[in-house]
Amino acid sequence: MSHAGSSDILKLSENEKKYLLKLARETIHELLTKNRFLETQPPTKKLEEKYGVFVTLYKNGNLRGCIGYVEGSKPVYRAVMEMAKSAAFEDPRFPPLTLAEFSQITIEISILSPLRRIHNVDEIQVGIHGIVISRGFSRGLLLPQVATEWNWDREQFLEQTCLKAGLPPDAWKDPETEIWIFSAEIFSEKDVFND
Numbered sequence: 001m002s003h004a005g006s007s008d009i010l011k012l013s014e015n016e017k018k019y020l021l022k023l024a025r026e027t028i029h030e031l032l033t034k035n036r037f038l039e040t041q042p043p044t045k046k047l048e049e050k051y052g053v054f055v056t057l058y059k060n061g062n063l064r065g066c067i068g069y070v071e072g073s074k075p076v077y078r079a080v081m082e083m084a085k086s087a088a089f090e091d092p093r094f095p096p097l098t099l100a101e102f103s104q105i106t107i108e109i110s111i112l113s114p115l116r117r118i119h120n121v122d123e124i125q126v127g128i129h130g131i132v133i134s135r136g137f138s139r140g141l142l143l144p145q146v147a148t149e150w151n152w153d154r155e156q157f158l159e160q161t162c163l164k165a166g167l168p169p170d171a172w173k174d175p176e177t178e179i180w181i182f183s184a185e186i187f188s189e190k191d192v193f194n195d
Contacts, residue, residue: 008113009185010051010076016044017109017187023077024055024084024107025189031085032099042077052112052182053079054143055087057097057105064105065091070115070132070141070182080109108188110143115180121172124154124181131161132180133172140165144184 012020023040030038042048053076054068065087069079084107088097097105115132118124124131130144140161147157158179159169171177 009183010046010049010111012046012111012185012187013044014192016047017192019043019047020077020080020109021107021187021189021192024080024109027081027084028088028097028105029102031089032097032102037081037085040077040081042075047077048075050074051076051079052114053083054110054112054184055080055083056108056110056143057087058108059101059104059106064101065094065097066143067091068110068112070112072112072114076111106189108145108186110145110184110186113183115182117178117180119179121154121158121179124157126152126154126157128183129181130184131157132182133158133161133165133167133177134180135165135167135171135174135177138165138167140167143186145186 019042027038030036050072052068052070052072054066056066057064067086067090068083074082112130127148128144130142132139132141142157142161142164152160158172162169162171172179
């Protein structure tokens with residue numbers, strides 16, 4: 001049985017997932033060694049559709065960079081290349097990735113469904129939905145897998161998203177605060193290339 005929101009995701013084939021993961025890795029390698037962007041054409045039309053994309057890097061199981069677009073403003077394959085570059089070299093929480101670290105990273109890609117505004121937090125399914133919270137100029141986003149990794153319940157997930165936005169943890173209860181949810185198709189090198 002599919003849950004609400006799963007119809008909005010891209011539903012990539014195994015080969016498309018492998019292509020995007022390889023593309024992310026090759027993009028980072030090309031930038032590290034030749035300081036230039038790869039030239040590539042995606043193998044399928046689906047990869048030219050526009051979706052929000054996040055690229056997350058892990059090193060020895062720990063976060064090493066995570067950057068993305070929430071809205072689908074670019075073709076998926078292009079967004080993966082740009083976000084791989086940003087996650088490796090432009091995440092302000094980490095120093096830029098080095099060639100020495102390159103072989104130690106694992107890449108995870110999240111392709112986001114379109115955002116849907118909610119007015120009742122009971123709609124949030126932990127482990128399925130990511131959250132975007134915004135109020136004024138403050139905006140914070142947490143991907144669905146973050147709540148699962150930290151074993152958060154719905155309220156903790158909302159509080160942490162508020163903190164990410166630079167808001168007080170209970171800001172989600174304020175009627176001025178907008179809450180949006182999305183689902184994501186999440187795949188990682190360790191899932192796709194583990195055979």
